[in-house]
Amino acid sequence: MKRRSFLQAGLLSSLGAPLLAALKQDRLDQAVEALQRATTQGPVKAAVLHVEQRQTTFTRAFGTAETSNAMFLLGSISKPIAMTALMTLFDQGLFQLDDPLKKYLPQFTGDGRDAVTLRHLLSHVSGLPDQLPNNDELRRKHAPLSEFIKHALRTPLHFAPGSQYQYSSMGILLCAHVAERLSGTEILTLVDRAVLQPLGMKHSAQGLGRFALSDFISMQTEFAAVEAGGGDPDAKNWDWNSPYWRKLGAPWGCTHASAPDVARFLAEFLHGKGAVLKPQTAQLMTRNHNAPGQTPRGLGFNVGLAAGSRGCSDRVFGHTGSTGTIAWADPSTETICVVLTSLPARAVQPHPRETAGEDIAAATM
16 A cells, blocks of 8 residues: 555544544645654654544654653643643632732842733743743752742843733743742642643643653754753753753743643633633633734733644634644634644754644644
8 A cells, every 4th residue: 555545544544534524634644744754754753743623633643652642841832831720820819910920929129020910921021031041050050940930030121021022931930930829839739730630631740740751752952942951962961851850840841741631731722611710711811912013922822823833813822842842722723733742843944843733724724
């Protein structure tokens, strides 16, 4: 049997008639072929593709990912997951989005900090940088999250809060610390109790959770992000695969999950299921909160055309990760697409996650 015919037969048996009627078979084939080629002939060692549309699903593992439940380091897809834990406290009335951060972290004051609100932090317009100036030093000495927080609290703002957009992992860190203060629970435990368990994300953890390091897919670090040690031959004791980083559970980048579990998370927002958040709060997280002219952002989520793959509608929301991941949900077609790979996002262009994601978006049109 020719390879393309074999792939089509596999899809036919995996997807069933309902999904084939809704999605374009040739573009599904192309998404599978792109990841198959990338893991057999190309640069990717492991990948999983998961697609949902309405009541039907399709999952396929590639390369060294032996099952569809293989758990990957999500990178920045961690951000909306961790911030959902924070928003469960919003549902309890414990804070308001326009509260100043200093209300909960009094040390965050002076030099413009007094004007920074939780909404600013969640939508990346606070003025805080993405990473700390001494990020490498902190990771090299295996600093705990508390030390990152201490430095983030006194890091100078780059601009007046609300005036510009600048992607900020440190803003997400401080929001996670607010969640810790309000709940009395460390963020690793809070994410598990408030998000992962209620959504049935059994193949997921903030940090290592109940899993061993060997339970997770090893990431390819040769072209890792600079802040994760990319280009530094001495970074092995603090890079993405190090026990230090995997255990740290950084809310801006260290959630582990399988592709079907990431889809379970997105479904909470796409369908307003109310398992974790009130439906109106889920909608609040996935709409734009930034001023006209600024990069659109939700609360922890990326929103708008840049949030999905090319071909998605402007209602799409989701996130990418520098570890080589992408996940989006498009309300216009009721589609969820998750592509998890072990290849860093900056390694090649176009990245196989982008190619597969675009094929899935095209299959729904």
